[in-house]
Amino acid sequence: MGALVRISIAEAPAGEATVVKLAGELGVDTAAELAAAIEDLLARPTHRIVIDLALLGFCDSMGLSTFLDAHRRCEAEGGYLALAAPSPFMSRLLDVVGLLRQVPAYATVASACAGGKEGRLA
Template sequence: MDVAVTDCADGVVLVAVRGALDIDSAPQLREAMHGALDRGRSRIVVDLGDVDFCDSVGLGTFAYSHNRCVAHGGYLRLAAPSPFLAGLLDTVGLTGRIPVHATVSDALTGAPPAPRPRDPIEDAPPS
C-alpha cells in the first residue's frame, strides 16, 4: 500500500491511499493520520479511489481516526470509495458516523455526503 499526504487549503489534509488496506498496511495509514493530528491538523480527507481491498483492521483504522479527529475539533471524511467499499462501509455502520463522499472534491469542500448504496434485499418489494 502507498500513502501520500498533502496539506490543502484551510488546514485540511488529504491522505491518498493506493492498494490493499489490511492488517499489514493499516498501521502506515494510521501513522499518516496521527502525523497530521500531531501537526495540529484535525480535518482529514482520505481518498479511497485507489483502494482495492479493505479488511476489518482497515475499517477499524477509520473509526479510531474519526474519533481522534473529532476529539481534536476536526473531522474525518472518506472520499471516492469503489462501489464494493462503499457498500462495506455502509454494512458495518461507518457511513452513519463518518461522512462518505462520492469524490475527493466533494469531501474537501464539505458537499453533502454520497447517498447510501442500495441494498437489493432491503429494497425488494414485500412478498
C-alpha cells in the same frame, strides 16, 4: 502477504483539508502505517483530513477499524475526517458494516473537502 498500501499526503493550505490518498491494500499488515500517518497529521495545527479511497483495492476489518479510530481522534481534536471516492464495492462494504452512519463519506474528494450534505453517501 498482500500488496502494501501506498499512502501519499497532499499538504493543504491553511483552513483546507489535507488529502490522504490510499492505493493498494489496507489490512492487518498495513493499517498501522495509515494510523501513524493520521497521528502525524493530528500533531499539526490542521485537523481536517480527507481519505481518498479511489485507488484502494482491498480493505479488511482492521482497515475499517483504522478509519473509525481516526475519525474519532479527529473529532476529539475538534477536527474533521471524511472518506472520499470509494469504489462501488467499498461503498457497499462501508454501508453493510455501518461505517457510513459513523464516518462521513462522499462520492468525490472535492465534495469531501467541502463537507456538508452535497455528494455525501447514505
